[in-house]
Amino acid sequence: MEKNLKASRGKDLRALKAQIHKIERPKKRRSESLTLGLKAIDSTLPEGGIATSAVHEVTGSSGNGFAAFLAGQACSINRPILWCVEDDSSKMLYGPGLVVFGVKMDLLIMARCRGTDEILWAMEEGLREKSIGLVVGELSKSVSLTASRRLQLAAEAGCTIGLILHDGASEEIAAPSAVTTRWRVDSLPTLKSGTMNNKTRWGLSLCRCRSVTKKRSWDVEWDNAANTLALVSDAKCGTLASPNQVCLKN
Amino acid sequence: MLSVERWHRQTKYASKTKKSLPVPIVLTDYINGVCFVSDANHDALASGVTPRMSLADARALEPNLKIVPADPRADTSMLGKIANWATRYTPWVAICGRDGLWLDISGCAHLLGGEEAMIKDLTVHLSNFGFTSRFSIADTPGAAWAMAHYGGEEKLIAPDAQRLALASLPVIALRIGDIKAVELIRLGISSIGDLYALPRAAIAKRFGMVISERLDQALGLMPEPISPRRPLPKYRAECSFLEPVSRKDNIESCLLQLLEDICSNLECASQGVRQLILDLFLVEGATKTLHVGTVRPVREAKCIAKLFAEPLSKIDSGFGIETMILSAQVVEPLTESQINVLVDERNEEIVPLASLLDRLGSRLNFEHVTRLVPKASHLPDHAMRQVSVAESNMHGFWPETQIRPLVLLDQPESVESITGIAYYQPPEVFRWRQNRYSVRATEGPERIAPEWWRRDRAWARGLRDYWRVEAEEGRRFWLFCEGRRDRQCNSLRWYLHGFFA
Structure with missing residues (x-):
């Protein structure tokens, strides 16, 4: 009697386990990533770069610049990019400014959506498409846990990278979300000397990443001429000159 | 009568009042400041x-008139709705005047059991919607119009019999206008037979070509083409149900069937x-129209069905759908492709994306799914x-030597300089959108002159x-200085036009 009960319980358990196994997401077979081209950052990230099959969130004043840089990286491996923006916004992404980040314009598709819901829908559609490399969505605020979870699942289905851009406030950043990593990118002053050199400097900080316990930040510089991202050794650049001295006088 | 009945339908007036009591209703409109009766119902017509x-004369005849202001726009849109509904009989429907419809039923009547059965079906439906209708079927539009408006009991004119049928009708039935008709009658010519x-x-010498033209058109000696409201589809599939259908999966499976018909053709x-x-024809008479487009010619029924899924989910089918008509409006040659053997080099990257672009385009509109394309102009905003992805790929060169911002404002925004304005250097401290920015470094100027061949107010x-x-x-901004300063005036202003990464 006892034995029978045990056997049937074991059977039930096995059936349950099989059921759960079915529901569970299959493990990622291989981890791919989009490399930033900077060893210091790439080695910190568990996937060796911005992980595919994942959604990332970027905030800060230069979030779109960082997205443009990643788009350039995706173009270098010939993957198309879907960039979703709100339709009624008064500003637009400017082609000549994107080109310097190495974005190939025939690989870039802009989707102008009406409202957040359509942006999220368009992102999800894009993420499910296997041939797409990167999906960028410019939102006015951070997405909810449910929405980010949906995007995450879509990215896993399509092995693509999703990027949520928004300039959210700090309390929003602390809100729960299913994104894999969270970055903050702020523009930093570039120069030591008077005029602006043809470089773009960002303060890059990794606010959240699985398996990276401590918040990390780097100062990086994009060289328009050389098309490379480089680490800036000194965190604060030299002495600050007063504007009077800096300005070019003609 | 259409206007009054449209008003009835909108206000549900008929259901509120007792049918037995006659309620004379008139719709009124102002012409040159005088209030005129634009339409009247049966009871009002009966009283003269x-x-x-x-309106004053009408009131003298019938003091109990109920007066409603006319709404010509609503009448037009109602007529448009009826015209849309009538496409279930034939794709070739046109609006005629303020209250009429042309239906070209060549080759359509037999599908509905002959002309008489079709007419019966049409009038029964229209009277169910609350509209009185007069109709006629003839070889020519002119003869049909004359018979419908002025004809007697006999409404179906046999082929080539219009000469006899029209002979007894008044001359105004030729659509020649009131003035010409009155002149003809004054000369003793009262019927078309005369x-x-x-x-x-x-006749031509006295009245111009209009009368003989209209006569020839009515008799079929001269063609009178009717232009359909919508371009005639190249391919069309239709499906009518015995019982109205309202379940989503039924509609979808039916749509797939229609798509497969069209795709095989x-x-x-x-x-x-x-x-x-x-086109979905609902039981209550409304017509819902769904548009779907693709970036390249397709004929896979399942792929197209996916594009319809989103708009279909928004449709409220009400009491059910009676008829579904699917028409292929734009078709392009699509040759059979050999899969995986030869890759079309030109469209190499667009093909795997095409289904995504179709889905995006069908929801967001194809104008909103775009590529950025360079244009030869010095002006940054030009x-x-x-360019919509549906258009063919446009190529050009992006200027690489110039330094341009990542984000450009549609309209340059004025910035307020706190430290004074000079043309030779940007303000040291400026205010934009209530934020104060002190300038740390500058680079410039890059002088851009307007292009004389382009008229641009900006x-x-x-x-x-x-x-x-x-x-x-x-933060890195793109500012510009506009205007000039001399002895007389100082119109220098600073504007913000873009942001660098």
Whole structure:
């Protein structure tokens, strides 16, 4: 009697386990990533770069610049990019400014959506498409846990990278979300000397990443001429000159 | 009668009042400041009120008139709705005047059991919607119009019998206008039959070509084309239900059936479809129209069905759908492709994306799914345009030597300088959108002059000096200075046009 009960319980358990196994997401077979081209950052990230099959969130004043840089990286491996923006916004992404980040314009598709819901829908559609490399969505605020979870699942289905851009406030950043990593990118002053050199400097900080316990930040510089991202050794650049001295006088 | 009945339908007036009591209703409109009767119902007509009578006269005839202001726009849209509904009988429907419809039923009547059965079906439906209708079927539009408006009991004119049928009708039935008709009657020519005998040259000399033209058109001696409201589809599939259908999965499976019909026809003709229209005819008489487009010609029924899924989910089918008509509006040649053997080099990257672009385009509109394309212009706001992905790939070169911002404002925004304005250097501290920025470094100027061949009001104030400006905390702006300063005036202003990464 006892034995029978045990056997049937074991059977039930096995059936349950099989059921759960079915529901569970299959493990990622291989981890791919989009490399930033900077060893210091790439080695910190568990996937060796911005992980595919994942959604990332970027905030800060230069979030779109960082997205443009990643788009350039995706173009270098010939993957198309879907960039979703709100339709009624008064500003637009400017082609000549994107080109310097190495974005190939025939690989870039802009989707102008009406409202957040359509942006999220368009992102999800894009993420499910296997041939797409990167999906960028410019939102006015951070997405909810449910929405980010949906995007995450879509990215896993399509092995693509999703990027949520928004300039959210700090309390929003602390809100729960299913994104894999969270970055903050702020523009930093570039120069030591008077005029602006043809470089773009960002303060890059990794606010959240699985398996990276401590918040990390780097100062990086994009060289328009050389098309490379480089680490800036000194965190604060030299002495600050007063504007009077800096300005070019003609 | 259409206007009054439209008003009835909208206000549900008939259901509220007792049917037995006659309620004379007139719709009134102002012509040159005088209030006229524009339309009247049966009860009002019975008491002697006619359209185009002044309201004062009408009131003298019938003191109990109920007066409602006319709404010509609502009448037009109602007629449009009826015309849409009538496409279930034939794709060739046109609006005629303020209250009429042309239906070209060549080759359609037998599908509905002959002309008589079709007419019966049409009038029963229209009277169910609450509209009185008069109709006629003839070889020519002119004869049909005359019989419908002025004819007696006999409404179906046999082929080539219009000469006899029209003979007894008044001349106004020829659509020649009131003035000409009155003149003809004054000469003793009251019926169309009287015109047959008269020499054409004399009529033309006296009245112009209109009368003989109309007569020839009515008799079929001269063609009178009717233009359909919507371009006639190349391929069309239809499905009518015995019982109204309202369940989503039924509608979808039916749609798939229609799509498969059309796609198999397309395959025979080596064509693919770019634009499809699905008309849903609801029981209560409304018509819902769904448009779907693709970036390249397709003929896979399942792929197209996916595009319809989103708009279909928004449709409220009410009491059910009676008929579904699917028409392929735009078709393009699509040859059979050999899969995985030869890759079409030109469209190499677009093909795997095409289904995604179709889905995005069908929900967001194809104008909103774009590529950025360079344009040869020095002016930053003209150097780029957004081209729909549905259009063919446009190529050009992006300027790489110039330094341009990542984000450009549609309209340059004025910045307020706190430290004074000079043309040779940007403000040291400026205010934009209530934020204060102190400038840390600048680079410039880059002088851009307006292009004389382009008339652009934004550039009307002459050349601009563009500067790259870096604020203290690191944001990089693209400012420009516009205007001039001399002894008389100082119109220098600084504007913000873009942001660098």
